[in-house]
Amino acid sequence: MARSLGRVFNGFQRLGSLSPMKAHLSQPSATSVAVRSTLVRSMGLALPSPFFSKPRDFSLPNSSWSSEMKRLYEHYNSQCEVETEAGEKQEGPWRRLPSYNRLLKYATGGVYLSKIIQSQARLFTRNIKETGAAFEYVLFVNSEEKKCVCIFQAGHLLEGPPGHVHGGAIATMIDTVTGTHATILSGPVMTANLNISYRSPIPLGSTVLLESTLDRKEGRKTFITCKVTSTDGSKVHTETTALFVSINIGHLLLGG
Numbered sequence: 001m002a003r004s005l006g007r008v009f010n011g012f013q014r015l016g017s018l019s020p021m022k023a024h025l026s027q028p029s030a031t032s033v034a035v036r037s038t039l040v041r042s043m044g045l046a047l048p049s050p051f052f053s054k055p056r057d058f059s060l061p062n063s064s065w066s067s068e069m070k071r072l073y074e075h076y077n078s079q080c081e082v083e084t085e086a087g088e089k090q091e092g093p094w095r096r097l098p099s100y101n102r103l104l105k106y107a108t109g110g111v112y113l114s115k116i117i118q119s120q121a122r123l124f125t126r127n128i129k130e131t132g133a134a135f136e137y138v139l140f141v142n143s144e145e146k147k148c149v150c151i152f153q154a155g156h157l158l159e160g161p162p163g164h165v166h167g168g169a170i171a172t173m174i175d176t177v178t179g180t181h182a183t184i185l186s187g188p189v190m191t192a193n194l195n196i197s198y199r200s201p202i203p204l205g206s207t208v209l210l211e212s213t214l215d216r217k218e219g220r221k222t223f224i225t226c227k228v229t230s231t232d233g234s235k236v237h238t239e240t241t242a243l244f245v246s247i248n249i250g251h252l253l254l255g256g
């Protein structure tokens with residue numbers, strides 16, 4: 001079981017460090033086949049087959065996305081693959097992270113894992129089916145700069161103060177972005193501390209940017225900072241420092 005979960009996190013880390021072009025399009029060297037099959041097993045990146053249905057990737061554009069959300073998506077997505085002077089395509093500085101409503105649902109594994117699969121659990125930010133109603137977001141990672149950006153459109157079900165986004169929903173997105181970033185940087189982690197300063201309210205329905213940056217690593221501890229701003233950067237909504245502690249995944253699930 002722990003080994004299966006390890007594969008999930010390894011797949012996640014590889015998404016942060018390997019080119020999707022390399023993983024999916026290059027000649028099938030032994031390494032790329034191994035990487036690809038790990039990703040397929042652990043992250044549900046399966047190709048259509050009679051035996052598996054393809055999971056929904058929630059981070060792709062849908063009709064609820066505002067023009068600003070789409071514009072920013074295109075801005076980062078266009079930097080995931082760039083063209084050389086010779087006209088060849090190669091990986092760019094950014095990579096889009098796919099997003100599913102269950103981290104473990106598409107992993108294979110032993111008896112203990114199948115019990116988890118049978119449960120009704122869903123990722124908190126991806127459990128509302130109506131598009132645009134709650135958390136619409138997409139993450140891009142820049143391994144070179146050790147940065148992660150998230151374009152987030154807050155739907156009408158996230159209301160806190162009238163007409164504005166609930167502070168807990170904002171914290172959820174900060175935890176999601178910094179937690180994902182820390183996992184890419186350090187493997188399996190748990191949030192130990194989130195320290196959020198709320199500077200200005202976020203209007204409901206608006207699109208904002210979350211920028212997560214590695215501050216430093218000290219042993220098992222990964223320190224990350226995160227800023228939420230308006231999309232033009234002129235308004236700061238929140239400033240956060242976050243601490244993630246590396247864990248043994250088997251220890252977490254067995255409660256030992």
Ligand SMILES: CCCCC/C=C\C/C=C\C/C=C\C/C=C\CCCC(=O)SCCNC(=O)CCNC(=O)[C@H](O)C(C)(C)COP(=O)(O)OP(=O)(O)OC[C@H]1O[C@@H](n2cnc3c(N)ncnc32)[C@H](O)[C@@H]1OP(=O)(O)O
Binds near residue numbers: 179193220
């Ligand atoms: C299934 C895996 C879960 C992780 C998932 C994360 C990301 C997944 C990635 C992608 C998936 C997609 C989306 C993800 C979405 C959201 C991510 C959400 C992540 C969470 O939402 S997760 C839930 C909330 N989270 C908790 O439920 C944690 C409860 N907690 C504990 O489980 C323990 O508390 C733990 C493990 C944190 C540490 O326990 P431990 O026994 O392993 O280590 P220990 O206590 O010895 O601390 C070691 C060193 O950290 C320092 N330290 C510890 N805590 C500190 C604090 N608060 N402030 C300052 N320093 C602290 C110590 O001072 C020491 O420092 P030093 O070594 O220098 O002495």
